[in-house]
Amino acid sequence: MATNQEEVQLLGVVGSPFVCRVQIALKLKGVEYKFLEENLANKSDLLLKYNPVHKKVPVFVHNEKPIAESLVIVEYIDQTWNNNPILPSDPYQRALARFWSKFIDDKVVGAASKSVFTVDEKEREKNVQETLEGLQFLENEIKEKKFFGGEEIGLADIAGSFVAFWIPIVQEIAGLQLFTSEKFPNLYKWSQEFINHPVVKEVLPPREPLFTFFKARYETLTASK
Amino acid sequence: MADEVVLLDFRPSPFGMRVRIALAEKGIKYEYREEDLKNKSPLLLQMNPVHKKIPVLIHEGKPICESLIAVQYIDEVWNDTNPLLPSDPYQRAQARFWADYVDKKIYDNFSKISASKGEEKEAAKKELIQVLKLLEEELGDKSYFGGHNFGFVDIPVVSYYPWFKALETFDSLNVGECSKFTAWAKRCLQKESVAKSIPDQRVINELFVELRKNSSTE
Numbered sequence: 001m002a003t004n005q006e007e008v009q010l011l012g013v014v015g016s017p018f019v020c021r022v023q024i025a026l027k028l029k030g031v032e033y034k035f036l037e038e039n040l041a042n043k044s045d046l047l048l049k050y051n052p053v054h055k056k057v058p059v060f061v062h063n064e065k066p067i068a069e070s071l072v073i074v075e076y077i078d079q080t081w082n083n084n085p086i087l088p089s090d091p092y093q094r095a096l097a098r099f100w101s102k103f104i105d106d107k108v109v110g111a112a113s114k115s116v117f118t119v120d121e122k123e124r125e126k127n128v129q130e131t132l133e134g135l136q137f138l139e140n141e142i143k144e145k146k147f148f149g150g151e152e153i154g155l156a157d158i159a160g161s162f163v164a165f166w167i168p169i170v171q172e173i174a175g176l177q178l179f180t181s182e183k184f185p186n187l188y189k190w191s192q193e194f195i196n197h198p199v200v201k202e203v204l205p206p207r208e209p210l211f212t213f214f215k216a217r218y219e220t221l222t223a224s225k
Numbered sequence: 226m227a228d229e230v231v232l233l234d235f236r237p238s239p240f241g242m243r244v245r246i247a248l249a250e251k252g253i254k255y256e257y258r259e260e261d262l263k264n265k266s267p268l269l270l271q272m273n274p275v276h277k278k279i280p281v282l283i284h285e286g287k288p289i290c291e292s293l294i295a296v297q298y299i300d301e302v303w304n305d306t307n308p309l310l311p312s313d314p315y316q317r318a319q320a321r322f323w324a325d326y327v328d329k330k331i332y333d334n335f336s337k338i339s340a341s342k343g344e345e346k347e348a349a350k351k352e353l354i355q356v357l358k359l360l361e362e363e364l365g366d367k368s369y370f371g372g373h374n375f376g377f378v379d380i381p382v383v384s385y386y387p388w389f390k391a392l393e394t395f396d397s398l399n400v401g402e403c404s405k406f407t408a409w410a411k412r413c414l415q416k417e418s419v420a421k422s423i424p425d426q427r428v429i430n431e432l433f434v435e436l437r438k439n440s441s442t443e
Contacts, residue, residue, distance in 0.1 A: 053326060053359070065315055072321045079314040091301040095289045102291055103275065137275055 008033035009061040011047050013040060015205050015213060017109075017162040018070040019058040023203045024158050025074045029081040071101055074158055087155050100141060100148055101159035108134040112167050116174040116214075117221055131178050138163065139184040146193055157194055164191035165204055169211055173218050230255035231283040233269050235262055237424045237432050240292040241280040242384040247296040249418035250375070251303040293324055296380060310377045320377040323363060323370065327381045330356045335388060338396060339437060350398055361405040368412060375416060383413040387426055391433040 010026070010033050012019030026033055038047055038057050050059045050066035059066050060073040062080070067073050078086040087094050111130035118124045138160070142148060148156035163179065168191075171178045181188035194200055232248065232255055234241035248255055260269055260279050272281045272288035281288050282295040284302070289295045300309040310317050334356065337349035360382065364370055370378035392398035400407065413419050 062315070067315070067318045067322065069322055069325055072318050072325065075321065076314055076318040079317070091298055092284075092287055092289070094301065095294050095298045098294045098297070099289075099291055102294065 007063050009036055010034070011036045011038055011044075011050065011059040011061070012057040013038050015210050016057060017166050020161055020165075020203060020205065021070045021158050022058045022060055022073050022077070024153075024161065024200055025077045025086060027199045027203050028084045028086065028153070029077060030083065031077070031081055071105070071155070071159060074155060078155075084152075086149075086153075086158065088149070097149065097155040100138075100156035103134070103137065104156065104159045104163065108138070109162050112162075112170070112178065115176060115178060116170045116218065119221060119224070128176065128178065132183070135163070135179055135184050135187060139187045142186050142190045144186070145190075147190065153194065153197060153200070157190075160190075160194070161200070161204075163187070164194045169207065170214055170218075173211070173215050229285050231258060232256070233258050233260055233266070233272065233279050233281040233283070235260050235279050237387075237429055238279060239381075239384040239388060240278075242422050242424070243292040243380050244280045244282055244295045244299070245422035246380050246384065246418050247299045247309060249422055250307045250309060251299060252306065253299070253303060293328065293377075293381065296377065300377075308374070308376070309371075309380070311371070320371070323360075323378040324381055327360075327378065327385075331382075331385050335385075335392070338392065338398075346396070350392075350396065353392075354399065354402060357400070357403040357406050361403055364405060364409055369409070375413065375418075379409075379413055383410060383419055384422075386410050386414075387424060387429040388433070390426055391429050394430060395433060395437070 008026075008031060010019070010022055012022070012035065014037065036044075036046070038044060040057070043055060047057065047059060048055055050061060051057075051068040054068060056068070058070055058073060059068050060076070061067075062076075067076050074086060087097055108131060111127045111134060114127035115124060115131050118127060147153045148160065167179045177183070179188070179191075195204060230248070230253055232241075232244060234245070234257060236259060258266075258268075260266060262279075265277060269279065269281060270277055272283060273279075273290045276290060278290070280292055280295060281290050282298065283289075284298075289298045296309060310320055331353070334349055334353040338346055338353065341349060360370075363378075367373075369375045370382070389398065389400050393400045414423070
């Protein structure tokens with residue numbers, strides 16, 4: 001049980017949806033940690049040492065032992081600190097939580113990003129369709145539930161922070177109507193519950209700077225057409 | 226117990242093989258149902274409406290989709306024998322990390338090799354060998370990725386083995402360059418769970434040729 005702040009570190013950047021997942025998990029568990037901000041254009045020796053395979057953030061370090069990949073980290077945190085469980089105890093429910101988390105990562109995150117940050121019109125359209133299909137599956141799954149995890153947020157909700165917070169930002173920048181309350185009423189309701197959840201609210205990065213950052217990236221990309 | 230566990234599968238699939246191995250490791254009796262992927266059964270479409278893919282593990286009427294999720298499920302439910310994941314949370318995290326790495330890097334490179342020609346193809350082949358070399362580094366002096374015991378990382382890697390053999394045969398992929406990998410694979414193939422789950426190499430080779438032909442006429 002880590003009580004010393006030195007023992008728990010998180011290498012990350014403000015604004016990364018993947019880093020945010022880990023921060024939500026840590027906040028839920030009440031774990032204190034040191035946040036080591038990376039400059040992705042000039043990665044630290046520490047990052048390269050701790051994640052030589054992918055050289056990416058987030059990297060979670062516990063007692064000097066590093067773990068990479070956001071959902072792997074979240075499961076580790078859940079197993080190490082037992083309060084406020086993120087995964088259910090029933091194996092079948094766990095399998096479902098993992099399924100939907102993987103679905104979000106494989107089918108929604110990439111497609112949604114490429115719906116915005118792609119210059120080729122055909123490629124962009126293909127990704128828009130894929131995103132809409134993905135969101136529809138999530139809409140069908142959430143139904144009337146408060147969270148994917150039930151009454152409290154779980155693994156799939158944490159994975160879905162990208163959908164709840166990041167998609168609305170990037171779609172606004174590109175003038176796209178991907179994730180709307182009209183198209184996906186249940187999922188939209190979920191997203192509002194999620195971003196207003198007391199723990200999540202404290203962890204989400206400020207919207208304005210993030211918007212500015214993505215807008216700049218979008219304008220650079222589209223100017224190069 | 227036998228009718229409680231059903232596996233919807235396709236013998237040549239490396240993903241189906243992962244679940245077969247896990248079930249065999251635990252000594253679980255189950256009903257095996259071969260799917261015709263060109264004519265998917267109503268049961269498959271009902272049990273995996275999201276992806277419509279195999280493998281699907283059905284336990285007490287409830288479906289578990291995605292091969293590594295099914296393997297973890299099997300490990301958690303039949304937890305009294307042959308653990309597939311380590312009990313230590315850090316070791317578990319490492320196992321999950323490497324299984325994720327295998328999922329990300331091997332299949333994509335297989336696809337790249339199939340879809341490309343000339344320089345691009347050679348580059349993809351080189352990348353795949355680099356992946357194997359990194360896995361060899363991770364294996365180190367251990368008998369298995371899991372240490373003394375065959376486990377969660379060994380399963381997906383060995384399930385790709387027949388496809389590595391096919392690439393060796395048809396695309397001159399120099400798997401032999403990776404002697405540690407080859408030795409590890411031989412060790413895995415001696416395990417009963419792997420030997421009875423692995424599809425016939427001739428079937429894989431035939432399928433490989435057919436898939437290659439179809440993709441080149443597109």
